Ligand SMILES: Nc1nc2c(ncn2[C@@H]2O[C@H](COP(=O)(O)OP(=O)(O)OP(=O)(O)O)[C@@H](O)[C@H]2O)c(=O)[nH]1
């Protein structure tokens with residue numbers, strides 16, 4: 599069962615992509631694909647970086663890179679840095695999803711069920727331990743579950759995924775899954791421009807002048823070349 603099946607099951611307003619900073623290690627490829635998949639479904643997406651309590655000063659560089667790539671100034675997704683362990687950032691996140699039904703997705707072990715438990719400690723939700731050798735999760739949650747948090751707010755816990763498949767998205771449509779490209783798509787010299795190496799490309803021009811993140815553009819071209 600993929601995200602799409604779960605989304606049909608409930609009227610979902612937003613996808614929360616829950617990634618851990620560590621244990622398991624932050625996974626660019628997962629996040630990139632999850633954001634594309636959400637965009638393809640026409641869903642708003644929010645990035646949640648969990649396990650901030652495991653981060654030290656040395657991780658500041660990674661944090662800044664993630665923020666500038668995916669957050670305001672980059673792709674423009676809301677980014678929340680949280681810890682289910684200490685509660686850091688979780689009030690702000692709750693404020694962000696208030697009144698919405700949101701579905702969580704993320705790698706196994708990222709802390710999706712822990713977030714549910716944090717908001718609703720009385721709930722009998724299974725939290726898994728990690729494989730000590732790989733620091734990966736053990737696929738503890740096996741089916742999707744809608745947890746009502748407060749009036750009109752619902753959080754859908756789902757089984758962790760190994761990877762997000764975006765194979766169903768036609769190549770020429772991938773550009774529409776990058777929200778920061780939206781403003782200039784249509785301004786390219788060629789109508790069917792794929793923003794790779796065509797002359798007069800408006801997307802490429804924005805990359806060159808720094809208004810589209812070079813890292814995000816690189817993510818786009820890598821996914822296009824796969
Ligand atoms: N240090 C730390 N550990 C956390 C945090 N959040 C969750 N964990 C731990 O991460 C492990 C996995 O947590 P789960 O909530 O079961 O992860 P999940 O994303 O639901 O995993 P699946 O159900 O397998 O997809 C558990 O050992 C949690 O205690 C956090 O903020 N900090």
Ligand SMILES: [Mg+2]
Pocket residue numbers: 710711712724725726738739755756757758
């Ligand atoms: Mg779980």
Ligand SMILES: [Zn+2]
Pocket residue numbers: 786791792793794796798799800801802
């Ligand atoms: Zn173009």
